[in-house]
Amino acid sequence: MEFCDECGSMMQTQGDKWVCTKCDFEKLRDSAKEAAMVTTQSQEASEVIESQGGTEGLPTTDANCPNCENDTAYWYMQQIRSADESETRFFVCTECEHKWREDDH
Structure with missing residues (x-):
């Protein structure tokens, strides 16, 4: 995820550039920096906590x-x-x- 240097909004990728969806500021993408970014798609679901639901354990x-x-x-x-x-x-x-x-x- 990249944020705009001008207005702070979240930017989107368009080809080889990051483009701000609010003010149209653009900057070139940095593949080394992007490789270090953690995304929800690259995270493993190794620890899943499920809600028990119901009323069990409630006072x-x-x-x-x-x-x-x-x-x-x-x-x-x-x-x-x-x-x-x-x-x-x-x-x-x-x-x-x-x-x-x-x-x-």
Whole structure:
């Protein structure tokens, strides 16, 4: 990946040149420098971490399910807005597996 010297945008290859998609700045490609670049295509998938999903291992709390009135739910926190916003707490009913957010009413 190459970034424009003029505006900082990501550049694309066109033949023997790098061309900025924003300001049209051009510079010649350097094959030695490009050989040292790491791309997602050249990375090996030697370590794959799979999500277990589901509710296994989640903590439980007292919370009334709006779907079935059960009083116990699994809960977890997730960042769904920008980084300067607080996380949102999600609940999953232990009986019917209905999912809701803390701020849902």
